[in-house]
Amino acid sequence: MIDFNLDSEHKELQEMYRKFAEERVKPLAHEMDEQEKMNLEMLKEMQECGFFGIPFPEAYGGAGGDVLSYVLCMEEISKADASTGVTLSVHTSLCASTIQEFGTEEQKQKWLRPLADGSKIGCFGLTEPNAGSDVAGARTTAVKDGDEYVINGEKIFTTNSGFADTFLVFALTDKSVPAHKGMSAFLVDRNTPGITVTPDIPRMGIRAASNAAVVYEDVRVPAENLLGGVEGKGFKIAMKALDGGRIGIAAQAVGIAQGALNEAIKYDKERMQFGKTIASFQNTQFKMADLQTKIDAARLMTWRAAVAKDRGEAYNVYAAMAKLMASDVANQVTRDCVQFLGGYGFAREYAVERMMRDAKITEIYEGTSEVMKMVIAGSLNLK
Numbered sequence: 206m207i208d209f210n211l212d213s214e215h216k217e218l219q220e221m222y223r224k225f226a227e228e229r230v231k232p233l234a235h236e237m238d239e240q241e242k243m244n245l246e247m248l249k250e251m252q253e254c255g256f257f258g259i260p261f262p263e264a265y266g267g268a269g270g271d272v273l274s275y276v277l278c279m280e281e282i283s284k285a286d287a288s289t290g291v292t293l294s295v296h297t298s299l300c301a302s303t304i305q306e307f308g309t310e311e312q313k314q315k316w317l318r319p320l321a322d323g324s325k326i327g328c329f330g331l332t333e334p335n336a337g338s339d340v341a342g343a344r345t346t347a348v349k350d351g352d353e354y355v356i357n358g359e360k361i362f363t364t365n366s367g368f369a370d371t372f373l374v375f376a377l378t379d380k381s382v383p384a385h386k387g388m389s390a391f392l393v394d395r396n397t398p399g400i401t402v403t404p405d406i407p408r409m410g411i412r413a414a415s416n417a418a419v420v421y422e423d424v425r426v427p428a429e430n431l432l433g434g435v436e437g438k439g440f441k442i443a444m445k446a447l448d449g450g451r452i453g454i455a456a457q458a459v460g461i462a463q464g465a466l467n468e469a470i471k472y473d474k475e476r477m478q479f480g481k482t483i484a485s486f487q488n489t490q491f492k493m494a495d496l497q498t499k500i501d502a503a504r505l506m507t508w509r510a511a512v513a514k515d516r517g518e519a520y521n522v523y524a525a526m527a528k529l530m531a532s533d534v535a536n537q538v539t540r541d542c543v544q545f546l547g548g549y550g551f552a553r554e555y556a557v558e559r560m561m562r563d564a565k566i567t568e569i570y571e572g573t574s575e576v577m578k579m580v581i582a583g584s585l586n587l588k
């Protein structure tokens with residue numbers, strides 16, 4: 206039986222996320238983008254409201270929700286501000302969910318609990334200057350020394366690294382075998398000696414998010430910080446983390462697209478030219494009808510991936526399809542929304558130009574659109 210409607214519990218949650226996003230995030234979005242700085246007080250409020258612990262069991266300090274609820278939150282927050290959206294997404298999908306799935310019981314109590322109860326923020330360090338799409342090209346190492354590991358290397362584009370407390374970082378524990386067998390994942394506290402977080406990398410979009418390079422120089426962590434307690438599982442852990450992360454990024458893209466279209470509708474109902482509103486022209490109406498249809502399609506694909514994950518079914522191809530589709534839609538919609546506002550759409554004063562810049566990254570991070578096609582093609586039994 207297929208039901209495309211949200212039940213009353215999810216509708217209530219959606220309404221709560223929408224209200225918070227409208228009242229607390231949206232008014233800050235422009236200024237945060239201009240200043241290229243996240244408002245940490247607003248983030249704290251989100252943490253206190255339980256937004257950073259949505260899909261985690263109450264037993265670990267979480268809200269006891271599901272992936273679908275998290276996706277609804279991601280859409281609403283990203284409608285208002287995509288930078289805040291990615292901050293939530295990296296913390297939830299890439300860092301905390303990965304600890305939940307692969308951590309030992311002790312690691313969940315020590316590392317997941319503070320992430321889920323809103324007292325700490327997490328980040329995920331996989332990408333390196335010379336290892337992006339090709340994760341197996343990673344060079345960061347973790348060498349066992351007694352009951353410690355010593356981590357050396359450089360990660361780049363680590364979202365949240367400017368203010369995160371917990372770093373989930375990937376390093377080679379065995380360089381003599383390919384990375385998919387020799388990589389391991391480590392839980393590292395921000396204050397561990399030897400970690401240097403560079404200033405944020407200046408960027409085209411999601412400018413309020415924190416995104417920096419992180420240098421690890423003789424960073425010593427106890428052996429108990431090896432995620433899951435077993436060496437050599439890092440590559441698999443990273444791939445699984447990204448599968449889940451893509452659902453969050455698809456929801457971010459849906460949010461950006463819907464947020465931009467809502468802004469364009471509001472503007473075009475008021476803006477008069479040739480004695481009529483722009484919204485009254487059939488060109489506007491037909492184009493907007495097309496865009497809303499595409500956004501709905503992307504949203505349904507995102508929900509399908511979230512529900513499959515909630516049900517414990519295979520979801521990696523659904524997640525890749527949702528991200529591929531939603532990121533493409535977000536780019537089309539935001540570009541058209543700038544056009545709907547004419548010259549004002551191009552002006553920094555109006556939100557649609559920020560949304561157009563923010564949309565681009567959804568085609569790049571957590572696997573580019575080309576990588577999404579590799580995942581999808583891999584499921585087609587073409588060989």
Ligand SMILES: Cc1cc2nc3c(=O)[nH]c(=O)nc-3n(C[C@H](O)[C@H](O)[C@H](O)COP(=O)(O)OP(=O)(O)OC[C@H]3O[C@@H](n4cnc5c(N)ncnc54)[C@H](O)[C@@H]3O)c2cc1C
Pocket residue numbers: 295329330331332336337338339361362363364365408411416566569570571572573574575576
């Ligand atoms: C703002 C931002 C935030 C990020 N956050 C994080 C984070 O929190 N943690 C983290 O670990 N990483 C993060 N990343 C890194 C991100 O995931 C990578 O940038 C992305 O995976 C692409 O890697 P790359 O930049 O090295 O591009 P490359 O891999 O060099 O790719 C360049 C181009 O070539 C294409 N390409 C590559 N290989 C193939 C192929 N085999 N066939 C066809 N085309 C191909 C790509 O699709 C792309 O278009 C972030 C990046 C950015 C920009």
